[in-house]
Amino acid sequence: xxxxxxxxxxxxxxxxxxxxxxxxxxxxxxxxxxxxxxxxxxxxxxxxxxxxxxxxxxxxxxxxxxxxxxxxxxxxxxxxxxxxxxxxxxxxxxxxxxxxxxxxxxxxxxxxxxxxxxxxxxxxxxxxxxxxxxxxxxxxxxxxxxxxxxxxxxxxxxxxxxxxxxxxxxxxxxxxxxxxxxxxxxxxxxxxxxxxxxxxxxxxxxxxxxxxxxxxxxxxxxxxxxxxxxxxxxxxxxxxxxxxxxxxxxxxxxxxxxxxxxxxxxxxxxxxxxxxxxxxxxxxxxxxxxxxxxxxxxxxxxxxxxxxxxxxxxxxxxxx
Ligand code: NAD
Numbered sequence: 111x112x113x114x115x116x117x118x119x120x121x122x123x124x125x126x127x128x129x130x131x132x133x134x135x136x137x138x139x140x141x142x143x144x145x146x147x148x149x150x151x152x153x154x155x156x157x158x159x160x161x162x163x164x165x166x167x168x169x170x171x172x173x174x175x176x177x178x179x180x181x182x183x184x185x186x187x188x189x190x191x192x193x194x195x196x197x198x199x200x201x202x203x204x205x206x207x208x209x210x211x212x213x214x215x216x217x218x219x220x221x222x223x224x225x226x227x228x229x230x231x232x233x234x235x236x237x238x239x240x241x242x243x244x245x246x247x248x249x250x251x252x253x254x255x256x257x258x259x260x261x262x263x264x265x266x267x268x269x270x271x272x273x274x275x276x277x278x279x280x281x282x283x284x285x286x287x288x289x290x291x292x293x294x295x296x297x298x299x300x301x302x303x304x305x306x307x308x309x310x311x312x313x314x315x316x317x318x319x320x321x322x323x324x325x326x327x328x329x330x331x332x333x334x335x336x337x338x339x340x341x342x343x344x345x346x347x348x349x350x351x352x353x354x355x356x357x358x359x360x361x362x363x364x365x366x367x368x369x370x371x372x373x374x375x376x377x378x379x380x381x382x383x384x385x386x387x388x389x390x391x392x393x394x395x396x397x398x399x400x401x402x403x404x405x406x407x408x409x410x411x412x413x414x415x416x417x418x419x420x421x422x423x424x425x426x427x428x429x430x
Pocket of ligand 1 (some may be wrong): 264
């Protein structure tokens with residue numbers, strides 16, 4: 111008997127090669143999870159692989175009588191009802207490492223865009239101007255990078271910034287001295303990062319501790335030349351305080367890839383805020399990352415269905 115794997119949300123087929131190439135599995139891709147074809151396949155599936163579009167809620171889970179695993183090809187599992195899945199003995203997997211490099215490289219793109227004013231220079235040129243004086247930038251070399259969070263992504267950003275000859279200060283209360291030494295960064299308190307860094311880049315999860323971490327008071331304590339980048343999670347930076355700080359010149363610039371509400375509302379004050387670079391949650395959006403996150407999840411599903419090993423599941427302790 112083959113194990114039916116249902117993949118939706120345009121999960122990379124190349125990333126699921128481990129399953130596609132093994133005749134113990136039948137892999138079906140149905141990208142529209144609201145379709146009848148999806149519901150029919152779901153009723154027979156032992157594993158479901160989604161990205162962020164499909165809500166794996168209790169209704170969907172109860173329509174999947176044979177389900178043993180849900181794989182989220184990406185980092186966050188906000189769209190999976192892990193509590194109900196655990197009650198139903200369904201293992202839930204994510205792929206936390208698959209888009210690390212993609213997110214770190216986007217951070218570098220935002221950093222360089224900010225200090226060299228690439229987006230506004232490009233807009234000005236397209237508008238018919240040739241205004242070289244307005245777009246004099248600053249260099250990254252010898253600047254202080256202040257990382258808030260230096261886990262997978264923050265660590266990769268630190269390595270890349272080292273190549274740009276920057277000095278890196280890190281605020282991360284959970285980082286060991288060994289890891290800091292390995293990354294060549296200096297562990298300091300949050301106040302030191304806020305007051306001394308030229309470029310502050312945030313790479314933390316959204317938790318009770320990190321929500322609103324960069325608020326009006328933090329922004330006021332930064333140097334007027336500082337720029338702030340958030341490609342982690344919306345809500346870590348207070349958007350209203352940031353818009354105000356940019357409008358009044360409290361800080362020099364900012365770049366955001368993530369927002370309190372996504373998609374960013376059409377009337378968000380951020381949309382016409384000066385010195386702000388905005389991208390629509392593109393951190394993990396590279397061809398390579400999409401393959402990699404699917405590959406990570408495929409390996410877990412293989413381990414569960416063939417090796418009976420559920421150790422990589424986010425809800426492993428609740429499984430029977
Ligand atoms: P990670 O778990 O490897 O690293 C997070 C780091 O934050 C850890 O080192 C942890 O010790 C630190 N941390 C936790 N609480 C903290 C606090 N209160 N103050 C300071 N540091 C704290 O995670 P990661 O893979 O590096 O991801 C970082 C963030 O980026 C996550 O929020 C993730 O969801 C997000 N992300 C965004 C995109 C995107 O598309 N923009 C893509 C991938 C990941």
